[in-house]
Amino acid sequence: MKYGFIIDNRKCIGCHACTTACKSEHDVPVGVNRTWVKQVEKGEFPNSRRLFSVMRCNHCTDAPCVEICPVEALYVREDGIVDFDKRRCIGCKSCMQACPYDALYIDPETHTAAKCNYCAHRIDIGLEPACVNVCPEHAIISGDMDDPHSEIAMLLSRQQVSTRKPEKATRPNLYYIDADDVSLIASNTEKSDAYFWSSQSLGVGHFAKEAEKLAFSNTDVVDALMKMNGPGDTHKPKTVEVLMDKAKRIYDAPDKGILWGWEVSGYVWTKAISAGTFLVLFLLWFFNKPGNAMMDYTALGVSLVFLALTGLLLVLDLDQPKRFHYVILRPQWNSWLVKGGYAITVFGGLLTLLIAARFFDWQGVYSGAMWATGTVAVVVAIYTAFLFAQAKGRDFWQSPTLAIHMLVHSIMAGAAVLLFLNFLLGAFEEWESFLGLVLVISILVNAVTILFEMVTTHPTQDAKTVVYSITRGRYRNLFWVGIVLVGNILPLILLTVPVMSPVIMVLTAILVLIGIYITEHVWVEAPQRVALS
Numbered sequence: 001m002k003y004g005f006i007i008d009n010r011k012c013i014g015c016h017a018c019t020t021a022c023k024s025e026h027d028v029p030v031g032v033n034r035t036w037v038k039q040v041e042k043g044e045f046p047n048s049r050r051l052f053s054v055m056r057c058n059h060c061t062d063a064p065c066v067e068i069c070p071v072e073a074l075y076v077r078e079d080g081i082v083d084f085d086k087r088r089c090i091g092c093k094s095c096m097q098a099c100p101y102d103a104l105y106i107d108p109e110t111h112t113a114a115k116c117n118y119c120a121h122r123i124d125i126g127l128e129p130a131c132v133n134v135c136p137e138h139a140i141i142s143g144d145m146d147d148p149h150s151e152i153a154m155l156l157s158r159q160q161v162s163t164r165k166p167e168k169a170t171r172p173n174l175y176y177i178d179a180d181d182v183s184l185i186a187s188n189t190e191k192s193d194a195y196f197w198s199s200q201s202l203g204v205g206h207f208a209k210e211a212e213k214l215a216f217s218n219t220d221v222v223d224a225l226m227k228m229n230g231p232g233d234t235h236k237p238k239t240v241e242v243l244m245d246k247a248k249r250i251y252d253a254p255d256k257g258i259l260w261g262w263e264v265s266g267y268v269w270t271k272a273i274s275a276g277t278f279l280v281l282f283l284l285w286f287f288n289k290p291g292n293a294m295m296d297y298t299a300l301g302v303s304l305v306f307l308a309l310t311g312l313l314l315v316l317d318l319d320q321p322k323r324f325h326y327v328i329l330r331p332q333w334n335s336w337l338v339k340g341g342y343a344i345t346v347f348g349g350l351l352t353l354l355i356a357a358r359f360f361d362w363q364g365v366y367s368g369a370m371w372a373t374g375t376v377a378v379v380v381a382i383y384t385a386f387l388f389a390q391a392k393g394r395d396f397w398q399s400p401t402l403a404i405h406m407l408v409h410s411i412m413a414g415a416a417v418l419l420f421l422n423f424l425l426g427a428f429e430e431w432e433s434f435l436g437l438v439l440v441i442s443i444l445v446n447a448v449t450i451l452f453e454m455v456t457t458h459p460t461q462d463a464k465t466v467v468y469s470i471t472r473g474r475y476r477n478l479f480w481v482g483i484v485l486v487g488n489i490l491p492l493i494l495l496t497v498p499v500m501s502p503v504i505m506v507l508t509a510i511l512v513l514i515g516i517y518i519t520e521h522v523w524v525e526a527p528q529r530v531a532l533s
């Protein structure tokens with residue numbers, strides 16, 4: 001048994017009855033939607049058309065929202081319906097980043113994720129979903145696709161159908177008849193704050209605070225497409241032609257803005273400092289460059305404090321912060337949020353053990369714990385790259401270099417912190433030159449990684465748009481001044497000064513840490529400005 005939907009665009013009249021029936025059936029608050037009708041106008045008078053597309057959860061066979069959810073709040077039923085349990089949800093918003101179809105929202109009343117659940121409660125008693133029941137045109141067809149006698153199975157066998165974003169390999173179970181790419185592909189039309197019958201400039205519901213953070217403006221997207229392809233380029237992608245055709249989104253659900261804000265870029269930064277401080281301490285120990293007890297305690301303490309800050313920021317970002325322990329106690333092991341949560345916990349325990357072993361002079365324990373902590377520190381440094389890769393909605397995060405990028409950032413941050421501590425506490429000359437060398441190598445690797453990210457040909461239009469926004473669009477100042485100059489070039493220049501004065505040491509460390517934060521901020525935020533629906 002496998003339930004699915006067909007949206008028959010030949011019949012839809014854009015009356016919004018499905019939207020309102022769904023709202024009423026599930027008490028969906030104002031400003032958020034489980035299903036909605038996107039309206040796009042295409043062409044120019046008199047050859048213009050208005051297209052309606054019903055948008056909702058696609059009940060994917062390989063649902064990325066289910067895979068990323070750390071607490072099994074989202075799950076696939078035996079009949080193929082992707083359902084959710086709000087009592088388990090911690091409000092981490094990972095599912096919203098993972099869903100390529102923009103199907104989920106945070107309920108402003110329960111502060112938990114929600115979406116179309118195929119009216120599972122109605123299905124269980126033999127009824128059809130509310131939207132199917134109410135549609136005056138029978139434009140929404142539901143049913144068991146495995147039953148060859150069902151209407152949906154017969155339509156699927158006879159009609160040509162399309163799905164949204166098949167390249168995401170989610171195997172959606174929502175099919176459109178007579179759909180137009182201008183509607184189904186989000187980047188083909190501008191996302192705006194003012195539509196046909198509505199102005200959303202003040203924001204609504206849970207996303208009111210995100211009011212000014214709307215997705216890329218039309219100028220950003222068109223500029224990106226035109227500059228990448230050139231106005232006269234005959235190979236320009238269809239998106240440019242469509243935009244030139246003046247396709248216009250005239251009605252849609254509100255933009256959800258930035259889902260992961262400063263707390264997430266902050267946590268990636270504090271995590272880099274925590275893991276990196278230990279990793280560089282490990283390198284000093286491995287290459288037999290001992291400091292003194294005070295340096296060791298301080299470095300381990302800094303690592304532990306920034307780890308605690310990482311946990312705090314993670315909890316702060318949750319919409320249900322009191323449920324943060326569900327990640328550890330009710331884990332869904334496929335989620336990298338869970339693997340990361342455990343890595344952070346184990347890392348904290350090992351750092352504490354190391355402090356105790358140093359204090360009580362347990363030499364055997366100390367060296368064993370150093371190796372174990374070093375291994376876990378690498379996991380702590382890079383697991384977020386795998387979490388971001390599970391966020392299938394964000395094309396730019398699918399980059400294979402993200403793990404290297406995070407590891408290198410950790411080493412840079414660690415070397416910078418230890419350089420700073422060296423100035424404050426000990427001034428071991430041997431450390432100074434070693435840390436300088438680690439910084440130079442890691443900055444060079446970082447620069448190459450960033451260069452690779454920026455010049456490599458990204459496979460999708462959304463990822464290309466993000467690269468454009470970073471290097472030439474909205475984030476260009478942060479990129480060229482904050483990341484390239486402050487975070488990489490200036491520290492490199494300072495590190496080439498033959499004798500490092502304390503002022504240079506401190507300045508280098510501060511510039512590197514600022515550069516890393518700005519990079520995390522841009523890398524976390526820019527991809528979220530691309531509209532998913």
Ligand code: SF4
Nearest residue numbers: 057058060063065099
């Ligand atoms: Fe629905 Fe999106 Fe999850 Fe697919 S990924 S099942 S569309 S919420």
